[in-house]
Amino acid sequence: MSVITQPTDLLRQQDPQMADVLAGEARRQAGTLQLIAAENFTSPAVLTALGSALANKYAEGYPGARHHGGCEYADLAERIAVERARALFGVDHANVQPHSGSSAVLAAYAALLRPGDTVLAMGLPYGGHLTHGSPANFSGRWFEFVGYGVDAETGLIDYEQVHELARRHRPKAIVCGSICYPRHPEYGVFRQIADEVGAFLIADAAHPIGLVAGGAAPSPVPYADVICATTHKVLRGPRGGMVLCGAEFAERVDRAVFPFTQGGAQMHTIAAKAVAFGEAAGPAFTTYAHRVVANARALAEELEADGFLVTTGGTDTHLISVDPAPLGLDGPTARGLLAAAGIVLDTCALPYGEQRGLRLGTAAVTTQGMGGAEMRRIGALFVNALHGEAAKTRTEVEELTREFPPYGY
Numbered sequence: 001m002s003v004i005t006q007p008t009d010l011l012r013q014q015d016p017q018m019a020d021v022l023a024g025e026a027r028r029q030a031g032t033l034q035l036i037a038a039e040n041f042t043s044p045a046v047l048t049a050l051g052s053a054l055a056n057k058y059a060e061g062y063p064g065a066r067h068h069g070g071c072e073y074a075d076l077a078e079r080i081a082v083e084r085a086r087a088l089f090g091v092d093h094a095n096v097q098p099h100s101g102s103s104a105v106l107a108a109y110a111a112l113l114r115p116g117d118t119v120l121a122m123g124l125p126y127g128g129h130l131t132h133g134s135p136a137n138f139s140g141r142w143f144e145f146v147g148y149g150v151d152a153e154t155g156l157i158d159y160e161q162v163h164e165l166a167r168r169h170r171p172k173a174i175v176c177g178s179i180c181y182p183r184h185p186e187y188g189v190f191r192q193i194a195d196e197v198g199a200f201l202i203a204d205a206a207h208p209i210g211l212v213a214g215g216a217a218p219s220p221v222p223y224a225d226v227i228c229a230t231t232h233k234v235l236r237g238p239r240g241g242m243v244l245c246g247a248e249f250a251e252r253v254d255r256a257v258f259p260f261t262q263g264g265a266q267m268h269t270i271a272a273k274a275v276a277f278g279e280a281a282g283p284a285f286t287t288y289a290h291r292v293v294a295n296a297r298a299l300a301e302e303l304e305a306d307g308f309l310v311t312t313g314g315t316d317t318h319l320i321s322v323d324p325a326p327l328g329l330d331g332p333t334a335r336g337l338l339a340a341a342g343i344v345l346d347t348c349a350l351p352y353g354e355q356r357g358l359r360l361g362t363a364a365v366t367t368q369g370m371g372g373a374e375m376r377r378i379g380a381l382f383v384n385a386l387h388g389e390a391a392k393t394r395t396e397v398e399e400l401t402r403e404f405p406p407y408g409y
């Protein structure tokens with residue numbers, strides 16, 4: 001338990017400089033409001049697995065077929081993680097080795113595509129991830145991406161446009177998934193469009209996968225050929241990725257992860273993923289996942305009442321995207337004012353125009369035990385911070401976070 005709150009005495013003796021850094025980060029996390037939609041507080045059990053003996057183990061390959069000796073416990077850990085993921089998501093096959101969400105997307109592309117293939121995905125100006133065709137990323141260099149958008153008025157995915165672009169460009173794959181879309185993708189509609197043009201459907205469920213695990217969001221599993229996800233967002237596991245698919249794609253996916261895009265698996269992280277999947281299978285996680293959404297809805301309503309423009313008019317997920325323009329601010333300026341008051345969040349693309357808005361998520365604060373009353377308090381803190389009352393708001397943020405310490409102590 002001391003792993004996160006206080007670096008151990010041993011580390012402090014050996015490397016006081018780094019012990020200070022770790023203690024500072026633990027204080028920062030506990031003493032400010034974590035509203036980054038991609039972050040959460042993992043359990044002490046997950047942190048224990050991350051700091052376990054498996055951190056020392058090399059295990060290239062898959063259970064029962066490793067390139068290194070001494071893998072009996074590594075194999076057990078990976079088999080447990082795979083079985084738990086399969087049961088949690090009701091899927092034939094799970095590959096739990098991707099080092100990150102981006103590695104999982106890379107593996108999905110490697111499994112299904114050839115360099116030069118056309119891929120239809122949400123355009124980056126509307127909330128597509130870097131791996132959905134950014135020219136700065138492997139995806140944009142190796143594939144021909146076509147971007148779909150959202151309706152400028154409603155902020156909702158324009159399925160007619162997706163359909164029209166699919167018919168025009170005949171992509172090899174369609175990707176559904178975003179970094180800031182606060183509504184559920186219509187997986188059935190994406191499937192129909194993909195079938196009509198003979199494309200694979202890849203769901204990049206990095207954000208909603210934790211809600212799917214807790215039964216608080218629809219699952220892409222019945223619709224997508226391959227699903228890539230992160231394990232560290234709402235799902236509350238260690239930083240990492242995974243790929244889920246039906247039996248027909250299992251071999252292609254496994255070969256795409258190792259040896260095509262990765263070497264040795266990170267066995268300590270895989271053990272921690274297994275711990276997180278075990279936690280996510282319990283009733284407490286279901287309650288948590290539904291509370292995450294209820295909190296997001298409550299906070300979105302609060303921010304709307306405070307004058308923010310809430311894109312899509314609300315949220316179905318953990319994620320809220322707002323435009324502070326009616327308050328006379330742009331996203332980056334608002335983020336700076338909030339940061340000065342101890343409120344940590346990101347800017348994000350907005351459905352229209354060049355200006356950036358703010359992206360918030362309620363997973364971390366829900367893990368801390370906050371509920372509807374606290375969402376109203378957070379709404380008030382936003383208003384005060386944006387009126388330039390940094391010091392006073394900072395004190396109130398500290399009071400709130402003291403009431404809800406992330407690790408309960």
Ligand SMILES: Cc1ncc(COP(=O)(O)O)c(C=O)c1O
Nearest residue numbers: 100101102129177178179204206
């Ligand atoms: C939709 C989507 N895909 C992929 C990723 C990449 O995950 P990572 O940062 O672990 O590489 C993210 C991360 O936020 C994401 O939101």
